[in-house]
Amino acid sequence: MSGGVDSAVAAARAVEAGHDVTGVHLALSKNPQTYRTGARGCCTIEDSRDARRAADVIGIPFYVWDMAERFHEDVVEDFYAEYAAGRTPNPCLRCNEKIKFAAVLDRALALGFDAVVTGHYARKGEDGLLRRAVDPGKDQSYVLAVLTPAQLAGSVFPLGDTPKDQVRVEAEARGLAVAKKPDSHDICFIADGDTSGFLKNRLGRKEGEIVDAASGEVLGSHDGSHQFTIGQRHGLGLKRPAADGKPRYVLSITPVDNRVEVGPREALRVDRIRTGAPVWLAAERTGPFEAEIQLRAHGEVYPATVTPEDGGLTAKLHKPAFGVAAGQALVVYDPSDDGDAVLASGTIDATQSYASASVGEGESAETASV
Amino acid sequence: MAYLDHAATTPMLPQALDAYVRTARALGNASSLHGSGRSARRTVEEARERIAEALGAKPGEVIFTGSGTEADNLAVKGVHWFRRTPERNRVVTTAIEHHAVADAVAWLGDHEKADVTELPVDKLGRVDTAVLAELLDERGAEVTVLTCMWANNEVGTLQPIAEIAALAAAHGIPVHTDAIQAVGHVPVDFAASGAAALALSGHKLGGPTGTGALILRRDVKAVPLLHGGGQEREIRSGTLDVPGIAALAEAVSHAVRTQETESRRLAALRDDLVARIRATVPEAVYNGDAESRLPGNAHFSFPGCEGDALLMLLDAAGVECATGSACSAGIAQPSHVLLAMGAEADDARSSLRFTLGWPTTQADVDALVTALPEAVRRAKTAGLS
Numbered sequence: 239m240s241g242g243v244d245s246a247v248a249a250a251r252a253v254e255a256g257h258d259v260t261g262v263h264l265a266l267s268k269n270p271q272t273y274r275t276g277a278r279g280c281c282t283i284e285d286s287r288d289a290r291r292a293a294d295v296i297g298i299p300f301y302v303w304d305m306a307e308r309f310h311e312d313v314v315e316d317f318y319a320e321y322a323a324g325r326t327p328n329p330c331l332r333c334n335e336k337i338k339f340a341a342v343l344d345r346a347l348a349l350g351f352d353a354v355v356t357g358h359y360a361r362k363g364e365d366g367l368l369r370r371a372v373d374p375g376k377d378q379s380y381v382l383a384v385l386t387p388a389q390l391a392g393s394v395f396p397l398g399d400t401p402k403d404q405v406r407v408e409a410e411a412r413g414l415a416v417a418k419k420p421d422s423h424d425i426c427f428i429a430d431g432d433t434s435g436f437l438k439n440r441l442g443r444k445e446g447e448i449v450d451a452a453s454g455e456v457l458g459s460h461d462g463s464h465q466f467t468i469g470q471r472h473g474l475g476l477k478r479p480a481a482d483g484k485p486r487y488v489l490s491i492t493p494v495d496n497r498v499e500v501g502p503r504e505a506l507r508v509d510r511i512r513t514g515a516p517v518w519l520a521a522e523r524t525g526p527f528e529a530e531i532q533l534r535a536h537g538e539v540y541p542a543t544v545t546p547e548d549g550g551l552t553a554k555l556h557k558p559a560f561g562v563a564a565g566q567a568l569v570v571y572d573p574s575d576d577g578d579a580v581l582a583s584g585t586i587d588a589t590q591s592y593a594s595a596s597v598g599e600g601e602s603a604e605t606a607s608v
Numbered sequence: 609m610a611y612l613d614h615a616a617t618t619p620m621l622p623q624a625l626d627a628y629v630r631t632a633r634a635l636g637n638a639s640s641l642h643g644s645g646r647s648a649r650r651t652v653e654e655a656r657e658r659i660a661e662a663l664g665a666k667p668g669e670v671i672f673t674g675s676g677t678e679a680d681n682l683a684v685k686g687v688h689w690f691r692r693t694p695e696r697n698r699v700v701t702t703a704i705e706h707h708a709v710a711d712a713v714a715w716l717g718d719h720e721k722a723d724v725t726e727l728p729v730d731k732l733g734r735v736d737t738a739v740l741a742e743l744l745d746e747r748g749a750e751v752t753v754l755t756c757m758w759a760n761n762e763v764g765t766l767q768p769i770a771e772i773a774a775l776a777a778a779h780g781i782p783v784h785t786d787a788i789q790a791v792g793h794v795p796v797d798f799a800a801s802g803a804a805a806l807a808l809s810g811h812k813l814g815g816p817t818g819t820g821a822l823i824l825r826r827d828v829k830a831v832p833l834l835h836g837g838g839q840e841r842e843i844r845s846g847t848l849d850v851p852g853i854a855a856l857a858e859a860v861s862h863a864v865r866t867q868e869t870e871s872r873r874l875a876a877l878r879d880d881l882v883a884r885i886r887a888t889v890p891e892a893v894y895n896g897d898a899e900s901r902l903p904g905n906a907h908f909s910f911p912g913c914e915g916d917a918l919l920m921l922l923d924a925a926g927v928e929c930a931t932g933s934a935c936s937a938g939i940a941q942p943s944h945v946l947l948a949m950g951a952e953a954d955d956a957r958s959s960l961r962f963t964l965g966w967p968t969t970q971a972d973v974d975a976l977v978t979a980l981p982e983a984v985r986r987a988k989t990a991g992l993s
Contacts, residue, residue: 299923301916348986348991349921349986349990350921
């Protein structure tokens with residue numbers, strides 16, 4: 239129970255469904271802040287108190303589980319390492335994979351519980367598959383797609399069939415004080431929302447060049463390549479506009495040279511994506527198949543041909559994507575009227591474009607780091 | 609439900625509750641000059657006399673406070689502030705104090721530039737007086753106040769207060785003792801102890817929460833924490849809590865009067881609890897001093913288990929106990945007391961405290977012994993995360 243409205247209503251629904259429920263708040267920081275400064279995060283003492291009060295109202299026991307060390311090792315350190323390597327990690331996804339549905343689920347099962355209930359917006363079909371929530375704006379199947387079938391089997395998502403605004407109405411009706419609490423976004427362990435500053439504190443500052451990808455011309459400087467993400471347009475600090483007057487985007491990040499390449503949006507075009515070893519939530523496929531893929535949380539969906547090969551997945555997109563960052567997850571969905579089902583997921587290793595003027599079909603330019 | 613957390617708080621004694629309700633119906637500010645005021649004042653002064661008598665103190669030495677924490681803060685900060693000079697700016701404390709003392713001392717160090725010396729303890733949690741003697745010979749002239757608890761709140765070890773006070777007296781250093789876990793549970797004689805100040809708390813001995821007292825020798829001065837109406841020798845301003853004070857006196861008086869027989873009863877129950885835990889969970893480690901210890905305290909480490917997990921499982925089975933001292937953020941830190949006693953961090957996180965009190969019966973002990981083995985089995989499966 240994060241202290242937000244979703245987990246509170248999820249807990250209440252689990253109680254109502256006849257389960258013997260215990261509320262658990264995860265302490266994820268050794269030095270939690272006392273007060274939120276905005277609608278950020280879920281690690282403050284105030285959030286812990288909100289969760290406790292929700293548990294009181296629902297009428298269930300409540301405990302704080304200290305997962306600070308595990309969270310730091312598996313999520314925060316991974317976050318630094320990924321940025322340092324020029325990739326763009328998704329820490330919420332990593333937290334689900336390593337903490338909520340791993341450390342917490344394992345501990346719960348060992349202590350005699352049957353499952354972990356969360357306020358995630360996703361559905362589990364009767365076939366055991368993970369499906370999108372009915373509320374497309376809140377669907378969180380993307381950040382849950384990293385779960386293994388065993389982890390999914392130990393999870394319960396009571397909110398998947400309900401739109402968010404209805405969850406708030408229900409919270410109000412149940413007398414839960416968190417009914418109107420704002421949604422949390424941003425990264426919970428970066429209290430002030432300043433990701434760049436957070437990374438700079440740890441990874442340090444190092445002067446480097448911002449270079450035009452086509453001409454090689456040095457356009458400006460930065461103080462650390464880890465502050466950038468593929469497709470980023472703002473915060474480049476370039477004084478001169480491009481010759482054609484169009485905005486420039488980060489095309490590639492090379493941490494070894496601390497080099498950031500920029501160029502026009504068209505150069506961000508991606509037609510083919512490679513992932514590392516996939517996690518299969520449905521029966522593993524061996525040959526190519528048609529599916530839909532999603533490349534970021536709440537992001538666009540692309541029809542694609544997906545082929546399992548060389549220990550990873552290759553997705554050929556039927557319409558191009560723009561600004562795909564390595565380190566993000568590629569999630570493969572089987573479209574369905576009952577909620578698209580997650581078939582598999584994998585971490586993006588590399589992307590290719592067929593369309594660059596200088597690159598012919600078939601022999602394409604590999605971008606992003608590996 | 610078996611409640612085995614009486615060191616956290618114990619229910620009010622029936623006679624203390626009666627005294628509270630009776631007094632709370634009466635009108636009067638103890639500082640007012642009219643009849644109602646005089647009547648309230650009389651209740652307060654009679655309470656003061658009863659507490660003094662029960663604890664070997666003089667009535668004028670009893671200062672009523674709003675909590676044990678306040679009494680500790682008043683003694684440590686107040687005496688330090690009064691006695692400090694450029695040459696004399698050192699507070700001596702121990703590694704096992706409750707946060708009410710430990711954090712007050714740390715604050716003096718961090719924010720008031722006080723020098724702080726922390727006395728180590730041995731494996732049983734007993735303060736090393738040889739280290740103290742050496743320290744005082746070397747730096748006795750620098751010390752403003754020395755503070756050492758009478759009995760430890762986690763492992764129950766009793767401290768050699770008389771010996772420590774005698775060592776300090778040779779250097780003219782006032783000794784404060786946090787006796788919050790001791791009063792009513794072991795014999796406490798303020799005058800005989802040689803201490804200059806002693807803190808007690810109502811809700812640890814059958815009185816109301818929100819009451820406490822500092823016994824402060826008349827020749828020891830303290831700078832007040834609270835300024836106002838000048839009550840309590842001008843050391844603790846604030847309208848006196850007449851019903852709370854009356855109930856506190858009732859509880860202290862009863863607890864001290866029955867201390868010997870009650871201690872014998874609790875120690876027998878506790879010894880039974882310890883013997884049966886050792887029999888059913890052979891790997892359990894009994895912490896603290898088996899002999900010189902609070903009669904109602906049993907403290908164990910369960911190797912390979914997390915104290916938090918054990919607490920939750922026992923709670924679900926209807927047995928309430930503690931992992932150590934509670935923490936504000938809800939994050940369990942390994943106990944500083946066990947670490948000071950030389951325990952490894954994992955062992956310190958795997959401990960539980962069972963504390964018995966006046967309502968405890970054999971049935972409570974039986975309930976714990978019945979529920980514990982299964983809780984340990986499950987907690988061990990979950991392991992140390």
